[in-house]
Amino acid sequence: xxLKNFARALLEDSRFxxxxxxxxxxxxxxxAIELVIGFALALALYFATISYRxxxxxxxxxxxxxxxxxxxxxxxxxMLFHGAYGAYTxxxxxxxxxxxxxxxxxxxxxxxxxxxxxxQWTPFVFLILYSxxxxxxxxxxEAAMIDGARGxxxxxxxxxxxxxxxxxxxxLIRIIDSYKVFDTIYxxxxxxxxxxxxxISLYIYEKGxxxxxxxGYSGAIAWMFFLFMLGLTTLFLMYFRKVLKL
Amino acid sequence: xxxxxxxxxxxxxxxxxxxxxxxxxxxxxxxxxxxxxxFKTPDDAMSTTPxxxxxxxxxPSLHTWIDIIFGYRYGDTVKALFNSVVIAxxxxxxxxxxxxxxxxxxxxxxxxxxxxxDIMGFIIAQRMMPPIVALVPLYYMFxxxxxxxxxxxxxxxxxxxNLPLTTWILKDFFDSxxxxxxEAAMIDGAKYxxxxARIxxxxxxxxxxxxxxxxxxxxxxEFLMVLGIAYNNAITLTWLVSTGHHVRALExxxxxxxxxxxxxxxxxxxxxxxxxxxxxxxxxxxxG
Numbered sequence: 321x322x323l324k325n326f327a328r329a330l331l332e333d334s335r336f337x338x339x340x341x342x343x344x345x346x347x348x349x350x351x352a353i354e355l356v357i358g359f360a361l362a363l364a365l366y367f368a369t370i371s372y373r374x375x376x377x378x379x380x381x382x383x384x385x386x387x388x389x390x391x392x393x394x395x396x397x398x399m400l401f402h403g404a405y406g407a408y409t410x411x412x413x414x415x416x417x418x419x420x421x422x423x424x425x426x427x428x429x430x431x432x433x434x435x436x437x438x439x440q441w442t443p444f445v446f447l448i449l450y451s452x453x454x455x456x457x458x459x460x461x462e463a464a465m466i467d468g469a470r471g472x473x474x475x476x477x478x479x480x481x482x483x484x485x486x487x488x489x490x491x492l493i494r495i496i497d498s499y500k501v502f503d504t505i506y507x508x509x510x511x512x513x514x515x516x517x518x519x520i521s522l523y524i525y526e527k528g529x530x531x532x533x534x535x536g537y538s539g540a541i542a543w544m545f546f547l548f549m550l551g552l553t554t555l556f557l558m559y560f561r562k563v564l565k566l
Numbered sequence: 567x568x569x570x571x572x573x574x575x576x577x578x579x580x581x582x583x584x585x586x587x588x589x590x591x592x593x594x595x596x597x598x599x600x601x602x603x604x605f606k607t608p609d610d611a612m613s614t615t616p617x618x619x620x621x622x623x624x625x626p627s628l629h630t631w632i633d634i635i636f637g638y639r640y641g642d643t644v645k646a647l648f649n650s651v652v653i654a655x656x657x658x659x660x661x662x663x664x665x666x667x668x669x670x671x672x673x674x675x676x677x678x679x680x681x682x683x684d685i686m687g688f689i690i691a692q693r694m695m696p697p698i699v700a701l702v703p704l705y706y707m708f709x710x711x712x713x714x715x716x717x718x719x720x721x722x723x724x725x726x727x728n729l730p731l732t733t734w735i736l737k738d739f740f741d742s743x744x745x746x747x748x749e750a751a752m753i754d755g756a757k758y759x760x761x762x763a764r765i766x767x768x769x770x771x772x773x774x775x776x777x778x779x780x781x782x783x784x785x786x787x788e789f790l791m792v793l794g795i796a797y798n799n800a801i802t803l804t805w806l807v808s809t810g811h812h813v814r815a816l817e818x819x820x821x822x823x824x825x826x827x828x829x830x831x832x833x834x835x836x837x838x839x840x841x842x843x844x845x846x847x848x849x850x851x852x853x854g
Contacts, residue, residue: 361589364582378586380837385593387832387839389787391804392825396596398810399603399818407599407616439593447840500696503789507808521698521790528702529794535702542699553694 325540335515336541339523346430346519347498350437354494355487357438358445363475365446366453379450386444394504397436398423423509429517436504441497445490452486453479485564492556499549520545597829604630604822611819630819639820642806647827650786650802653717657724658781661732662774664725665781669736670762674745686737692730700727701794708795715799720792724785732781739773740766779835786831803828 329336361382365375385393400408403421413419422432456479464478502521505511511518511526518526524545528538602618603611605626610617617623634643668689672682704723705714713719743766751765767774789804796805807828810821 357589361586364585368579368582368586370579370583374583378583378590380840381590382586382593383840384597384833384836387783387787387836388597388829389789389804389807389832391787391789391807392600392828393596395807395810395821395825396600399822400596400599404614405612405616405818407618410614410616439596443593496694500698502698503808506789506793507810521696524698524702525790525794529705535706539702542696542702546695546699549694549696 325537326544328537329541329544335518336520336523338515339518339520342430342517343499343501343519346434346437346501347495350434350441351491351494351498353434353438354442354445355491358442358490359449359487361442361446362449362453363479365450379447383443383447385440385442386447388440390440390503391507393440394436394507397432397439397504398508401432424513426513426516429509429513433505433508433517436508437498437501440504441494445494448490449483449486452483456482488560488563492553492560495556496549496553499552600822600825600829602626603818604826606630606819608817608819630823634820634823642801643824645799646801646803646806646824649717649800650804650828653720653724653800653802654782654785656717657721657728657785658778660721660725661728661781662736662778665729665732665777666736666767666774668729668733669738670740670766672733673737673740674748686734689730689733692727697727697790701790704791705794715796717800719795720800720802723791723795724788727788727791728781728784731784732777735777735780736770736773739770739777743769776838780839783832783835783839786828 365378368375400406401422403409403419403424406421409419409421420428422428461474461478464474500521501519502525505517505519505522506525509517511522520541524538524542527541528535602620605620605628606617606624607627607629610624610627620626633639672686676682677685700723708714708719747765747769748761751761756765787804789808792800792802792805793808796802803824806824807821810818
């Protein structure tokens with residue numbers, strides 16, 4: 321009786337399973353891309369020493385996207401990739417690609433959604449890692465440079481170990497936030513085409529408040545989602561303690 | 567110790583900045599596109615060869631802006647703008663008021679059994695919870711209270727959701743104050759209310775202001791709760807932007823104008839916010 325909703329969600333509801341699968345793949349993909357690009361940008365700006373003022377201005381400009389409301393961000397990309405009138409669609413056809421609407425194409429919609437997330441949150445990863453880099457003690461790094469450490473070696477053996485705790489924190493925050501994704505998908509694809517880009521949050525919304533009005537059932541799914549996030553975060557924090565020896 | 571800049575360093579710096587600039591174009595173009603779209607006439611916006619540069623490709627027009635400010639959308643625009651401002655500023659004020667008390671208490675007192683660090687952990691644990699999880703029960707609760715579609719409901723929700731982060735950020739400010747000032751005032755006979763109102767809060771005024779802005783922006787940008795709770799009276803700007811999804815004939819110019827309005831405050835305060843964002847969002851692990 322009481323557990324009926326939970327059993328239904330776990331055993332029968334394939335739409336829920338798909339939403340869970342989609343959200344996980346989406347999170348892993350976009351967080352990985354953000355981390356790589358964000359770290360590269362942070363390093364680039366950290367080592368570039370043309371002028372302090374220029375660095376400051378670039379930094380402020382770089383972080384603008386994550387100040388923008390996610391709903392607006394999703395809308396901007398929806399417009400840029402519109403099949404008939406989108407600016408990027410047009411540029412892609414100039415480059416020889418066929419004219420498609422990214423957000424209604426079953427294969428491309430996923431990458432379109434990932435792109436929005438990367439657009440919005442790479443700046444965040446960049447900002448945190450850059451602040452971390454700026455706060456590192458300068459002496460060991462310069463000493464290593466004088467000893468001839470350059471490029472990859474310097475980053476791998478000097479900077480990476482120093483910045484590792486911060487990378488873990490960014491990873492944790494981004495994974496938590498990415499799992500919650502709702503706004504951008506809501507406006508860009510609405511979960512479509514079909515249900516191919518439907519995230520857990522979107523599914524709960526559709527089920528409980530928008531179409532279905534099955535408050536009990538969507539509440540049960542929401543509960544499981546919450547427990548899952550709790551478990552994930554706890555595991556992560558335990559790993560933290562082990563790595564950082566807190 | 568300062569190393570001499572070699573030619574190699576110079577070349578490296580140049581390449582790095584070029585990389586950053588290219589990425590910057592990727593980041594800023596969508597915003598640029600949205601802003602110029604709001605200055606296009608419908609014909610220009612619906613052209614199959616998109617028009618990129620104002621005054622060259624197309625003549626900017628105030629058509630859309632006049633339409634949303636004076637035209638038949640006047641009612642929606644004013645309502646949403648008014649709601650956005652009221653909800654964000656009232657909830658930011660409430661958040662800062664409650665958050666500064668909590669932050670001060672956590673910064674200056676010790677409690678039986680619980681360590682302050684653990685209490686802080688419980689407070690920030692709210693961030694682990696996806697907002698959608700709270701939305702279903704909140705919807706039910708506010709419908710029982712007859713508060714659906716009111717500003718009050720959204721203000722309460724935003725306050726509750728932004729409080730943990732704000733408490734963290736403000737606690738950090740209190741921690742940075744030397745405790746001796748307060749001790750001196752206590753010796754002179756000041757009670758806690760006087761101490762807070764006359765001495766502590768004025769000392770961290772810049773911090774309070776920045777936290778207020780931060781909280782304002784969080785509430786201003788929030789969409790999911792507004793979508794769940796509001797449908798007519800309490801709609802905000804983000805809600806209006808989201809209608810770009812439903813309307814079958816996408817009226818891009820109109821939605822773009824709303825979107826442009828919606829990004830004004832965040833961009834205005836980007837410089838102020840960056841430090842606090844770093845500190846607040848990494849749970850205080852990084853100093854901005």
